Amino acid sequence: MIPKTITRDHVLQAIANILAEGVPKKRKSTKFGLIHDGQSYPPKLVLSLAAKYAYGEELTTTEFSGGVESNVFLERLGFQIESNWEDWSWKECYFAVWGYDQLNLEPGQVKKALYREISQLIGRNAGSIYYKIRNVASFDPRPSGEKPMAEAKNAQILLGEVYQWYWDDRSKARDFYNQYRDEFLFVLDSTTNAKPNLSPTQTLTIIEEGGTNTSPASRRKRSQKLLNEGRRYFRGLHKDGRLQCQACGFSTPDGLDFEVIQLHHTNPIYESDVAGRRILLLDALKSLVPLCPTCHALAHTSRPPLSVQAIKKLRESLQTYSVNK
């Protein structure tokens, strides 16, 4: 059990601690990462340390479980968790388990409509949702007519974890449906007539990254869409509607009709060539940081790129250097 006395501040202290001291080899996470300021941290280590700031003692790894328990706890405190797996994320697994539950609750339910509903939410095709929901059956101890389909073992592990978590408190887990649905809501694309008027933070679209079509034209088109949405999103965050460098605070001066501030990808995954990778636009937006050209260049002096905090430090040290000169 994770003590409820752990607050967002305790987690931020833990993150600062890890940033300063690094991650011990044994505590690296292969499955999930807590994304903060463009860096990925092992969720379980973060919570262990956060406990120290909450009540003076680290949580040992046996006192709570990684995966769903840690992820739900951290997300409730407003943190972003990403799956390191290319298979279904645990939230997508949630919808498979939820769908399975729905079919059990309403055996007469039209399956195709259910698959379509989930498909529209998470952006995977109805066929793979059918496949996944059938696999949920393998965790159900009750006898069932349908046999689960074969699937890679590690993908099964995550689905199993989600299933256990869901059934631990089924009615509460069902309530998460609305919350997760809102997070997955996506805007119909421009090929339809529907043009919902959503706020920037609600602009959720599923975009396809790094498909098989790698012609320069289609690539430009793709990043242009993200760039436009990104600019709109970050302008919406500021009172004066301007883009601002997150590292040094620079904004494009008035009177210039050319936007100087660039959008930097903190997560190289969005530049990868993984075939057919589907990414929620909101997640892609979260991986963008507005930076001025100088700070952007500094970010790319290292691989993976420097975090915003590291750029700030670097700029401070450069300033000191030039003043002393």
Ligand SMILES: [Zn+2]
């Ligand atoms: Zn800057």
